[in-house]
Amino acid sequence: GNSVTQMEGPVTLSEEAFLTINCTYTATGYPSLFWYVQYPGEGLQLLLKATKADDKGSNKGFEATYRKETTSFHLEKGSVQVSDSAVYFCALGPSGGYNKLIFGAGTRLAVHP
Amino acid sequence: ETGVTQSPTHLIKTRGQQVTLRCSSQSGHNTVSWYQQALGQGPQFIFQYYREEENGRGNFPPRFSGLQFPNYSSELNVNALELDDSALYLCASSAGTSGRNNEQFFGPGTRLTVL
16 A cells, blocks of 8 residues: 655754755555644644655745655755754655545654754 | 634543544635544544545544534544544645645644543
8 A cells, every 4th residue: 555654763953954854655646745844732734745746845945856766755955943843744645536645654853053 | 714723632531431522624625634643653544524424534443433514624533442542633624535736734633641
């Protein structure tokens, strides 16, 4: 079945460092791909998405490119801030059928000043 | 525009009890999905409701049940609570049931603790 694998955390970075969080997926068809962020004590917020191969999603300085050849959707940011500290989830959307998301286990990011 | 709201925020129950969690969908949305997020894990899909009917279900036992009302709000009911049911329960609403552009908007969740 469909699945998502994320790099394990925690990821600890200094402010202004470069961030990469790896995400790979297994799926049939042409799913949509998402990154969600969860700040402490809160629900999930959509960070960015891509709906087809080679699409680049971007938001708030974060980017991810849908790579079908490597089945990957890695999250990157050129310069992280303390306020980016959160848990990041890669998720797989449907390529057909009803609107169900499959999430990875999440990667905790801690950014220090 | 009002976002997705959930109640209660926190809940403590004991094994064997029953619990009802509530969700109000975002304005204009007719589909509600429920997810269970155990500590340190990603959310797992429980089921989805569309126009008051269950539209899809994940790998959860029948003691997890739900309802959707004519105003598209929803309830999640869990019977015979087990310790492993302790989790954050997330509700998400969307404007439709399928298609790659039906973004799901999540509520803040209900934290359930089973003792």
